Amino acid sequence: MEVVCPIDAQFSEQIAVLLEPPSPLQVQEYFDELITSKQCNGIQVKPTNDYGKGVYADMEFEEDDLVLKDQMLFGVQHSSNKIDCLVCSFCFRFIGSIELQIGRKLYLQGLGSPKDCFDLASKDQIEFQHCSSTTSRNRFQLPNESIESLMHENLALPYSKKFPLPSVIDCLGGCKEAYYCSKSCAHADWELCHSILCTGDGSKSLSKKALSRFIEHANETNDIFLLAAKAISSTILKYRKLKVAHNKEKEKNHIAEVLGNHNFSLLFKAWKPLSMGYKRRWWECIALPDDVDACDEAAFRMQIRQLAFESLELLKEAIINEECLPLFSLEIYGHIIGMFELNNLDLVVASPVEDYFLYIDDLPEPEKKEVDEITQPFLDALGEDYSVCCQGTAFFPLQSCMNHSCCPTAKAFKRDEDRDGQATILASRPIKKGEEITISYIDEDLPFNERQALLADYGFRCKCLKCIQEET
Numbered sequence: 001m002e003v004v005c006p007i008d009a010q011f012s013e014q015i016a017v018l019l020e021p022p023s024p025l026q027v028q029e030y031f032d033e034l035i036t037s038k039q040c041n042g043i044q045v046k047p048t049n050d051y052g053k054g055v056y057a058d059m060e061f062e063e064d065d066l067v068l069k070d071q072m073l074f075g076v077q078h079s080s081n082k083i084d085c086l087v088c089s090f091c092f093r094f095i096g097s098i099e100l101q102i103g104r105k106l107y108l109q110g111l112g113s114p115k116d117c118f119d120l121a122s123k124d125q126i127e128f129q130h131c132s133s134t135t136s137r138n139r140f141q142l143p144n145e146s147i148e149s150l151m152h153e154n155l156a157l158p159y160s161k162k163f164p165l166p167s168v169i170d171c172l173g174g175c176k177e178a179y180y181c182s183k184s185c186a187h188a189d190w191e192l193c194h195s196i197l198c199t200g201d202g203s204k205s206l207s208k209k210a211l212s213r214f215i216e217h218a219n220e221t222n223d224i225f226l227l228a229a230k231a232i233s234s235t236i237l238k239y240r241k242l243k244v245a246h247n248k249e250k251e252k253n254h255i256a257e258v259l260g261n262h263n264f265s266l267l268f269k270a271w272k273p274l275s276m277g278y279k280r281r282w283w284e285c286i287a288l289p290d291d292v293d294a295c296d297e298a299a300f301r302m303q304i305r306q307l308a309f310e311s312l313e314l315l316k317e318a319i320i321n322e323e324c325l326p327l328f329s330l331e332i333y334g335h336i337i338g339m340f341e342l343n344n345l346d347l348v349v350a351s352p353v354e355d356y357f358l359y360i361d362d363l364p365e366p367e368k369k370e371v372d373e374i375t376q377p378f379l380d381a382l383g384e385d386y387s388v389c390c391q392g393t394a395f396f397p398l399q400s401c402m403n404h405s406c407c408p409t410a411k412a413f414k415r416d417e418d419r420d421g422q423a424t425i426l427a428s429r430p431i432k433k434g435e436e437i438t439i440s441y442i443d444e445d446l447p448f449n450e451r452q453a454l455l456a457d458y459g460f461r462c463k464c465l466k467c468i469q470e471e472t
């Protein structure tokens, strides 16, 4: 049976206003301001002839030039990746130390994931005595004491200081789930959304228990729900700030409120960054998995809608806000998740642990042999996963305006120096001023039919030059 969300019917008019695509002028103004404030000179966001907005070059770019570094609006690390990498919950930079990264991963792999595993009790450095004779490349069990010493940074690995990482800063609400690379990242995340989504004592959620249930459900089903919760929390916090400013202004000017719908106009303003993203309902735009028969498509889409409803019900229990009720409608929730589904870019940050072991491997003999004696057991214990990078998904406000081409002018590509979660877009070939900056949403080297099948998931058929030539 189809689930019904009462908020959808109660606030249908406001929901329709929130989901109305912004006018070309509103788009232009919003992105001009964003580009100026983020100093992303060299690009412009403008309407395309055929498919909504797009990004255009406002200067010439040579091949491999940096076109854009785009700061994410919302991002999450995949829950399955949290054992592998300890990163800042705001900028996704690796934190702690090489020792902490390795020790924590081995500890969590071996013993589950106790909550206090990041507490850095003692920082005294002691010399490491390696006493095992095992040199097998298979996954190798280290004594617990070695792992714990490493995790608590009581043990210094040779040359690890050549790969310094920022210290671990706790979450302001004390949740022991979010960690940061700096106080400014901790504050920025708290202000953006984490104050509402924190499960620690300082949480501003309605119920920490309900919030934990929501997070657990997202971890078990789809972490895109965590991203949607961030988007909603951020809009609520922005709304509250706008309301405080509005009330101050009213008091200053001795204005009595005549109209009752000022709250909605403030909510509409707070929603603006999300209003700019291309959206469809999640259960309508999600790709049909290979193992679902076309004749079961309707039932599949109904199940996805039901899943979103389940998640929303849990979120409502945890953070619902009476002044922002339209945000808790299934219609808005479905569109926010659909926006992430259609626009998100993989969040990838290279691991300093990989760099560390590569450095050790490159040391000249006989030094390498001496150092290997110490580091090899850790490498063996980590196994093939030693180089796993930070992985997640994120919504980027400017990159998400880039349209697809199978012969793109640019590509998302991290350089060695790009060590946080920002999107890096490089020119794939020289780009002239005024030319559209396109990226490929898929592997553009696939055969024509496979490309079109993959792009069908984004709701369009590609008509780029390469596709036109290959279609015949």
Ligand SMILES: C[S@@+](CC[C@H](N)C(=O)[O-])C[C@H]1O[C@@H](n2cnc3c(N)ncnc32)[C@H](O)[C@@H]1O
Pocket (backbone or CB within 6 Å): 051, 052, 053, 054, 276, 277, 278, 342, 343, 400, 401, 402, 403, 404, 405, 458, 459, 460, 461, 462, 463
């Ligand atoms: C990431 S958004 C790109 C920005 C989008 N044009 C907008 O107005 O926000 C992806 C969506 O843009 C449209 N799009 C992107 N590239 C396209 C192409 N080559 N042909 C047709 N539509 C395209 C599709 O609707 C797609 O789902």
